[in-house]
Amino acid sequence: MKSGIFTAEFLQNLPADDWEATAQLCGEFSRLHSLKSSVYEDYVEAYAILRAFCKSRHVDASTPAMGPNKQENLEAVVKAFQGVRNKADANLTQRNSRGLLEVKTLEYEEIFAKVSCYEFSDSDFNRIQVLINEMRGLIRESKLITDDHKRRLLRRLEAMQAELHKKQGTLTDSGASSARLESPFGSLERTQNRLPIWFKSWVRS
Numbered sequence: 001m002k003s004g005i006f007t008a009e010f011l012q013n014l015p016a017d018d019w020e021a022t023a024q025l026c027g028e029f030s031r032l033h034s035l036k037s038s039v040y041e042d043y044v045e046a047y048a049i050l051r052a053f054c055k056s057r058h059v060d061a062s063t064p065a066m067g068p069n070k071q072e073n074l075e076a077v078v079k080a081f082q083g084v085r086n087k088a089d090a091n092l093t094q095r096n097s098r099g100l101l102e103v104k105t106l107e108y109e110e111i112f113a114k115v116s117c118y119e120f121s122d123s124d125f126n127r128i129q130v131l132i133n134e135m136r137g138l139i140r141e142s143k144l145i146t147d148d149h150k151r152r153l154l155r156r157l158e159a160m161q162a163e164l165h166k167k168q169g170t171l172t173d174s175g176a177s178s179a180r181l182e183s184p185f186g187s188l189e190r191t192q193n194r195l196p197i198w199f200k201s202w203v204r205s
Contacts, residue, residue, distance in 0.1 A: 001046075005028055005032045006045070011049070019091045020092065021057065022053075022087070023085065025050065026081050040070055043077045044073070046077065046081075050080060059084065060087070061087070062080060125164065129161070132160060
């Protein structure tokens with residue numbers, strides 16, 4: 001080819017993957033189409049390459065025979081490459097998106113599987129009730145919290161306590177359920193000892 005595009009080296013090193021190879025082939029045609037020095041014969045040769053490639057790789061493409069009008073033939077070549085490129089892009093996008101979705105789903109499943117939860121015994125349950133009551137008292141007696149914020153915090157405590165009393169339930173925004181509670185401290189004993197620190201952090205939220 002006079003323009004130096006679609007060289008033998010380029011064609012012989014196309015990817016084994018059909019759609020990746022199709023995308024690269026169409027990208028090379030885009031280079032040809034952008035050159036002012038490209039002539040009619042270059043387009044005809046590029047079209048021949050496309051037809052041979054699609055036949056060899058079993059790529060479904062519309063590649064009709066050429067007619068007597070050069071301008072119409074040029075437009076047909078451009079249209080054929082664009083149609084094949086659209087199919088390649090669509091297939092690659094779908095495949096890559098599905099692959100990424102699967103990888104990221106597994107990644108986040110592993111993250112969520114590592115969330116530590118605390119299983120309550122009867123003594124734990126009773127102690128949590130005491131801690132909630134202590135927190136309720138701290139909130140009501142605080143001189144640093146506005147009345148509106150006190151009401152919001154007390155409502156959250158009520159929601160937490162209601163969840164604890166359910167026979168069955170799932171974790172809610174209050175952070176508790178009848179069977180398990182995500183704990184930033186890892187054990188009930190450390191939670192008890194660090195109540196003032198937890199309280200200060202919690203009331204700011």
